[in-house]
Amino acid sequence: MVREHDPDVPEISTFILPDPRSQRWKRISSYIESFCEGASFVLDNSVSGDSNNPGFRDLQEPRAWVSDWDGSAQLLPPSERTYGRVLNYLELYAVLQKKPFSIRTPNATVSHRRSIYVNYPNGTSILTLMRTALVHQREAFQELFATYISEKPTPQIGLGESSWWNDHFVISFTLPFFAIRFEDREDIRRIFNDRKPFRSRINLSFLGINRPEPKEPSESSTGVFLHRAACAFMITGKSERYWTAVFLDEDFADEVPKLSVEEEEDVAVGGIDPIIVDAKFNSADTIVSPRAYALAALAATLEGIAEHHAYIQEEYAASLYQHTADHRQYTPKRFMSEKHQEWRIQFQESIGHVRNTTLQILRKFNEFLGQDVCISPEGLPCSPQWLSVADEPNAKKSLGRVVASRNRLREISYELDYLVDEARRESKNSHVDEQQILSRQLQQFTVAALVPRYCFS
Incomplete structure (x- = not known):
């Protein structure tokens, strides 16, 4: 339901x-309020015509997509089913104020769902979701915002029932990750009165990474950055046939983004749902249950994270190999350089962040697959909560993809551990070599000082 904003009532904390x-x-609420600062003014003082302003089409973020789907023989008309194109935050607010489905004769065999995808959500899009959420969805949104709008998000995966509303389920996951971007694009979302970016980044110029596909000569490289990122998903409803899914994303696929203003016609009815991002489905219409939809979203998300972390691991490995090769050909002056010392510090500190996050994700998925789903040797779920997906072919495929990505992350974690150990070993060996160089230099200085000086008249 849409809530009228009473200026005397703190709507976010409420x-x-x-x-x-x-x-x-209280701490979580305060952080979210800081993230959403100014959002109420934007929504309350914008008019419908603002969304048609060409300037809004050029906004970097956020971009959104909404789809309403009806599983009856007669699908909803296009005007009620999707909204035709990528939405900016004002259009998102307008769309979510509409009822998801027309009032019709109840049909126990028909499925109804609403899917909402927001890329780089800012304060206005978060407040939009709050104002348009149904009462029974509040608990699910609370957890979604609490885990996503966090300084250091941690991996979370869960399925349970609402403690406030009987017979309402909640399936959710939040996954932090790292990604490399070849552009100087700082997070435009701010926190703490605009004092700092919402998500941090690290300059990786010290690694010497080359662009996979160099841009046109007219465009100069502006650096390489390691970005901290996160995505969060929740799906909630009163039954297997009536539910709403929301995905808050940070898409780093700059070459082929999930949502593109230039290719709006691709995000339409029968197109690829940006939440599950899988061309094999062609349309999410083939996925019926919320568990199956959640597994498809989880599989697609984990595959993307594994790809990001694999690329990061490969670039760190290449940089360490090059650094070690240079070390073997050092000269005392070059070896003792400040740049050489700085490389070691930056390498170990930055790879440590990626290593820890990869390990956290891996542990959470081991727990999810081993304890929550209780996956059998045949790859089927044994847990009562997930047993129903065994009858859905697409769900079983998604579960297999989750297991495959978990295994890939495990290999990446092993490789990151190896690189950390190798970097420490290289640093230790370098320290020994430095001491030997200093010792030789001191010895040479001492010998020179003892050489008799001759005076010539």
Whole structure:
């Protein structure tokens, strides 16, 4: 339902706080309020015509996509089913104020769902979701915002029932990750009164990474950056046939983005759902249950994260190999250079972040597959909560993709551990070599000082 904003009521804390006595939730609410600062003014003072302003089409973020789907024989008319193109935040607000489905005779055999995808959500899009959420969806949105709008998101995967509303389920996951970007694009979302970017990044120029596909000669390289990122998903509803899914994303596929203003016609009815991002489905219409949809989203997300972290691991390995090769051909002056020392510090510090996040994700998926899903040697779920997906071919395929990506992340984690150990070993050997160089230099200085000086008249 759409809520009218009462300026005397703090709408964000009112929505977020499940218990005003909880210090933890007070901290979470305060952080979300900082993230959404100014959003209420934007939504309350914008008019419908603003969304047609060409300037809005050039905004970097956020971009959104909404689809309403009806599983009856007669699908919803296009005007009620999707919204035709990529949406900016004002258009998103307008769309979400509409009822998801027309009022019709209930049909126990028909499925209805709404899917919402937001790329790089900012304060206005978060407040839009709050204002348009249904009452029974509040708990799911609370967890979604709490895990996504965080300084250091941690991996979360869960399936459960709402503690407020009987017979309402919640499936959710939040996954932090790292990605390399060959552009100087700092996160335009701010926190703490615009004092710092919402997501941090690290300059990787010290690694000496080359662009996979150099840009045109007229465009100069502006650097290479390692970005901290996260995505969060939740799906909630009152039954297997009536549910809503929301995905908050940070898409780093710059060459082929999930949502592109220039290719709006590709994001349409029967096109690729940006939440599950799988051409094999061609349309999400083939996925029926919320568990199957959640597994498809989880599989696509984990595949993307594994790809990002594999690329990062390969670039760090190449840089360490080059650094070690240079070390073997050092000269004392070059070896003792400040640049050489700085490389070691930056390498170990930055790879440590990626290593820790990869390990956190891996542990969470081991727990999810081993304890929550209880996957059998045949690859089928044994847990009562997930047993139903065994009858859905697409769900079983998604579960297999999740297992494959988990295994790939495990290999990446092993490789990152190896690189960290090799970097430490190289640093230790370098320290020994440095001491030997200093010792030789001191010895040469001492010998020179003892050589008799002759005076010539």
